[in-house]
Amino acid sequence: MSLLSVRDLVVKFAMRNNTVTALNKISFDLARGERIGIVGESGAGKSITGFSILNLLSKPGYIDSGSITFDGEDITQMTDPQLRDIRGNRIAMIFQDPMVTLNPVLTIGQQMVETLQAHRRLSKSDAEQIAIAKLREVYIPAPEERLAQYPHELSGGMRQRIIIAIALLLDPQLIIADEPTTALDVTIQADIMELLLELCQSNKVSLILITHDLGVVSQMTERTLVVYAGRIIEAGPTREIINDPQHPYSQGLINALPQQTPRGEKLKQIPGAMPALSAVPDGCAFNPRCSFATDTCRKTVPEVTRIDHLEVACHEVRRHHETEEVAE
Amino acid sequence: MFAYLVKRLFQAAAVMFVISLISFAIQDNLGDPLRELVGQSVSEETRDELRDELGLNDPFLVQYGRFLGNAVRGDLGTSYFFKEPALTVILKKLPATLELVAGATIIIIGLSIPLGVYTAIKPNSIMSRLIMGISIVGISVPVFLTAIGMIFLFSVELRWLPSFGRGDTVDVIGYWSTNFLTLDGWQHILLPSVALASIMLPLFIRLIRSEMMETLQSEYVRYAYAKGIAPRRIWFVHALKNTLLPVITVGGVQIGTMVAYTILTETVFQWPGMGFMFLEAVNRVDTPLIVAYLIVVGFIFVVTNTIVDLIYGLVNPTVKLSRMGA
Numbered sequence: 001m002s003l004l005s006v007r008d009l010v011v012k013f014a015m016r017n018n019t020v021t022a023l024n025k026i027s028f029d030l031a032r033g034e035r036i037g038i039v040g041e042s043g044a045g046k047s048i049t050g051f052s053i054l055n056l057l058s059k060p061g062y063i064d065s066g067s068i069t070f071d072g073e074d075i076t077q078m079t080d081p082q083l084r085d086i087r088g089n090r091i092a093m094i095f096q097d098p099m100v101t102l103n104p105v106l107t108i109g110q111q112m113v114e115t116l117q118a119h120r121r122l123s124k125s126d127a128e129q130i131a132i133a134k135l136r137e138v139y140i141p142a143p144e145e146r147l148a149q150y151p152h153e154l155s156g157g158m159r160q161r162i163i164i165a166i167a168l169l170l171d172p173q174l175i176i177a178d179e180p181t182t183a184l185d186v187t188i189q190a191d192i193m194e195l196l197l198e199l200c201q202s203n204k205v206s207l208i209l210i211t212h213d214l215g216v217v218s219q220m221t222e223r224t225l226v227v228y229a230g231r232i233i234e235a236g237p238t239r240e241i242i243n244d245p246q247h248p249y250s251q252g253l254i255n256a257l258p259q260q261t262p263r264g265e266k267l268k269q270i271p272g273a274m275p276a277l278s279a280v281p282d283g284c285a286f287n288p289r290c291s292f293a294t295d296t297c298r299k300t301v302p303e304v305t306r307i308d309h310l311e312v313a314c315h316e317v318r319r320h321h322e323t324e325e326v327a328e
Numbered sequence: 329m330f331a332y333l334v335k336r337l338f339q340a341a342a343v344m345f346v347i348s349l350i351s352f353a354i355q356d357n358l359g360d361p362l363r364e365l366v367g368q369s370v371s372e373e374t375r376d377e378l379r380d381e382l383g384l385n386d387p388f389l390v391q392y393g394r395f396l397g398n399a400v401r402g403d404l405g406t407s408y409f410f411k412e413p414a415l416t417v418i419l420k421k422l423p424a425t426l427e428l429v430a431g432a433t434i435i436i437i438g439l440s441i442p443l444g445v446y447t448a449i450k451p452n453s454i455m456s457r458l459i460m461g462i463s464i465v466g467i468s469v470p471v472f473l474t475a476i477g478m479i480f481l482f483s484v485e486l487r488w489l490p491s492f493g494r495g496d497t498v499d500v501i502g503y504w505s506t507n508f509l510t511l512d513g514w515q516h517i518l519l520p521s522v523a524l525a526s527i528m529l530p531l532f533i534r535l536i537r538s539e540m541m542e543t544l545q546s547e548y549v550r551y552a553y554a555k556g557i558a559p560r561r562i563w564f565v566h567a568l569k570n571t572l573l574p575v576i577t578v579g580g581v582q583i584g585t586m587v588a589y590t591i592l593t594e595t596v597f598q599w600p601g602m603g604f605m606f607l608e609a610v611n612r613v614d615t616p617l618i619v620a621y622l623i624v625v626g627f628i629f630v631v632t633n634t635i636v637d638l639i640y641g642l643v644n645p646t647v648k649l650s651r652m653g654a
Contacts, residue, residue, distance in 0.1 A: 056553055088554060093551075095550075100546070101548060104645070105643070105644065105645060106565070106566070114561065114565075115557070118556050
């Protein structure tokens with residue numbers, strides 16, 4: 001049984017006059033200890049997917065339908081106390097910007113101890129011992145002294161390490177990392193990712209890494225989901241998606257990587273921009289930007305087709321695949 | 329810390345200097361103190377002599393310099409009416425006013441935090457709408473009207489509470505006698521305190537509510553939820569502490585403002601404090617007392633603001649007082 005199973009998840013945002021669909025029938029599975037990446041442009045629904053798993057969507061967003069089964073229980077049906085029991089305890093989340101994630105008026109120690117005490121009966125000093133041990137695991141120098149410090153006394157990289165330490169406090173089964181390094185210095189980004197990978201492997205924690213950085217995904221994850229305008233358009237082993245992407249959008253993303261373009265040439269890019277969620281075109285959401293688009297693409301939403309290890313939602317890929325099969 | 333205190337002290341001295349200059353300058357526009365002092369029957373020559381004697385004919389700067397010299401030594405002039413040092417007159421009335429302000433402050437702090445937090449957490453509940461509606465009324469109705477209304481209801485109609493004066497007080501030390509040690513004193517101070525709080529309380533409820541709502545939207549509150557922290561702790565530890573930072577700053581200024589608001593409240597309730605005294609002094613053109621009152625109130629302002637800044641430094645870890653002096 002997989003650790004996490006998301007089925008036909010639909011997330012909507014209630015606007016003043018209408019509702020906007022932010023996630024449209026997202027389905028994926030995550031095995032125990034597996035690391036997956038969710039990639040896509042800003043506004044594609046990556047972060048919303050992450051927050052849905054904790055049932056922590058901020059208003060006016062809400063889960064409209066679908067199920068999120070974590071360790072056999074459906075998160076969408078849980079009461080608040082049940083959710084609280086899971087959050088931070090069995091599923092931990094790492095937020096994007098460490099500069100605004102920690103509470104500025106509480107010490108590092110307070111913020112670590114409260115997390116432990118929210119889930120386990122522990123004395124303050126026992127909790128502090130665990131906190132110090134976890135800080136040591138994320139290579140924070142002089143961890144005993146950090147407990148009395150406030151977030152503003154620490155650098156961004158240091159704060160993100162502390163947030164990783166907080167995520168590990170209760171030995172969760174799953175960590176959701178929402179662009180954990182976008183707010184950090186480039187030089188620190190690699191360190192943080194390496195640390196996260198090392199800790200996930202040594203603690204056998206599953207990871208959902210939300211990012212727009214394909215390079216990071218290829219280093220960190222075993223499987224990748226490519227999200228576009230609220231749908232998963234391609235999913236499969238990371239190596240195959242990076243080396244041989246099938247969906248025209250994934251191909252565009254890979255081609256847009258700077259290392260795919262010879263020195264001196266203009267960088268490739270996908271023409272146009274992702275549609276706003278309130279104005280997603282009929283048919284395949286990618287059709288206005290796609291050079292292979294046909295009338296079918298403009299009319300009907302493509303079904304997911306399985307090609308070897310990959311799952312692709314594209315009419316053209318499907319047609320191509322079918323003719324190949326017939327030819328064989 | 330020490331450098332900061334010295335810096336604050338200099339600032340306070342500068343502010344006090346300006347306040348003294350302004351309050352002294354307006355005394356020329358308050359009417360002729362001689363008319364109140366001696367009455368109709370005295371001849372013009374005697375009046376002139378008296379003016380000379382009081383130094384009222386000297387140039388402004390000479391008069392101000394003399395005043396400032398005396399003020400530094402703690403002499404703010406002599407009240408024409410009480411024939412006593414103005415400062416002594418005020419110090420006798422000060423405790424009554426400060427107790428009234430303290431009573432109102434207790435009401436404001438005790439009610440504004442729970443009500444502000446509640447209306448921020450449940451903005452759409454009927455209770456919240458009711459609180460916000462009443463608070464609009466509270467802000468809009470002037471203090472003297474609230475006071476008269478309360479006297480009518482609780483003193484005249486229901487006969488629950490006394491309508492004027494301080495009632496039984498207990499002498500504590502010096503000029504200070506307190507309302508807070510007898511039941512009768514508590515009964516007397518209740519209505520005036522509520523009246524005085526009636527303007528500031530709604531203001532604070534609204535301030536706390538809006539700050540709290542903003543804080544609840546912050547990333548660290550969402551993160552606290554993601555850690556599985558109980559809502560109660562998120563509201564009262566994570567959010568409230570951040571909410572109160574700007575509230576403390578505004579609050580200090582408002583306590584000073586309340587001292588000034590006591591003029592209305594004390595007049596309606598015949599409360600023997602310095603607000604009531606000030607109004608009488610204005611009627612009697614008792615200029616030294618008026619000037620002394622303005623300076624004492626200015627002083628209270630400066631002191632409360634300094635205390636508030638110090639408290640702010642204690643609550644907000646990002647402010648280091650030791651570094652603020654540099």
